[in-house]
Amino acid sequence: MKILVIGAGAWGTAMAISAATHPDKRxxxxxxxxxAQAQLMQAERANSRYLPGIRFPEPLTVVSGDVMAHAATADLIVLGTPMAALRQWLGLLKDCRVPVVWLCKGFEAVPADAAAGSYGLMAHEVCQQVAPLLQSGALSGPSFAAEVARQQPTALVAASAHEGVSELLVSAFHGDAMRVYANHDIVGVEVGGAVKNVLAIATGLCDGLALGLNARAALVTRGLAEMTRLGVALGAQAETFMGLSGLGDLVLTATGDLSRNRKVGLLLAEGKTLEQAVTSLGHVAEGVYSARTVLARARQVGVEMPITETVVALLDGALPVTEAVQSLMARDPRGE
Incomplete structure (x- = not known):
């Protein structure tokens, strides 16, 4: 099997390393x-910018230039680009005869000049718009790029509405250090991947303010309820959110020290501005960009998401850090 991974950031590189260490010698x-970056990585056999100290396995080759020429010889194409670039890439690859899958998580941003009430699309909805004939899917779940690249044990979900795509992803990536589970509920998988980043910012804020483990547990649990409500309203299966791409990804991103979204919340709690927090990361924190789109989609289907609303108000500067938790605790009592 020949696999082309497009995008040499941390996550794209990590999945390329994982595929190249497969026992079947991909x-x-x-x-x-x-x-220049491609040539440097190929010469050093590492991505020193994003994954320093991790060597490339022998079957991995770094390439550049005409991407369509490389795509023409691949059996599987994996997009390791941010959500903001997905529409462009799917449009470019719309006539590919092999499956194209994405690693990004989030809702597409709404253009500044969009009409009132507009909302962002999930990745598979973007694909339906620009590449409706493409065999496509998502690879998601609780995973930090550095741990995947180091071959530490990881479990992911391969989701697709197309027959055979999930199974192909299982075949491509399931190996000694990675388990991949097929799931046909792509709506649930993508909602989980989008919302958990927003909730991780809230949890980082909670921890940064030293509110305690009780508060963290409450925030994660109620956040999972928000995620599930939105997913079900959009057509997902409720049980998906108790799996890897729901609860699993939420726990990892909300509590793991490698989480960029959690780090944003910690930095905001320290008094940093949003710009300072994002700049200091050196990587994309998808929750910063998807929080507003998640909230807009929730409002479009009439789903209440108070934690997400608080995060958006915080990121927009409409709510001071010290008042964010108070705004949640002041809500009227209700049944769980």
Whole structure:
């Protein structure tokens, strides 16, 4: 099997490494937009910028240039690009005869000039718009890029509405250090991947303010309820949110020290501005960009998400850090 991974950031590189260490000896190409970067990584056999100290396995080749020429010889194409670039890439690859899957999590941002009431789409909805004939899917679940690249035990979910795509992903990535489970509920998998990043910002804020483990547990649990309500309203299966792409990804991102979204919350609690927090990361924190789109989608289907609303108000500067928790605790009592 020949696999092309497009996007040489931390996550794309980590999945390329994972595929290249598969026992069945996959031939893996990691495509980088910048030729100089590609040549440097190929020479050093590492991505020193995003995954320092982790060597590339022998079957992994770093390439650049005409991406369609590389796509023409692949059996599977994996997009390791941010959500903001997904529409462009799917449009470019819309005529591919092999499956194209994405690693990004979130809802597409709404353009500034969009009409009132507009909302962002999930990745599979973007694909339906720009590449309706493409065999496609998502690879998601609780995972930090550095741990995947180091071959530490990881479990992911392969989701697709297309027959055979999930099974192909299982075949491509399921190996000694990675378990991959097929799931046909792509709505649930993508909602979980989007909302958990927003909730991780809230949990980081909670921990940064030293509110205690009771508060963290409450926030994660009620956050899971928010996630499930939104997912079910959008057509997902409720049980999906008790699995890897729901509860699993939420717990990892909300509590793990490698979580960029959690780090944003911690930095805001320290008194940093949002700009300072994002700049200090050096990586994309998807929750910062998807919080507003998650909330807009929730309002479109009439789902109440108070934690998400608080995060958006905090990120927009409409709510001071010290008042964020108070705004949640002041809500009227109700049944769980």
């Amino acid at each position: 031939a893996v190409s990691l495509w980088a937009r910048d030729l």
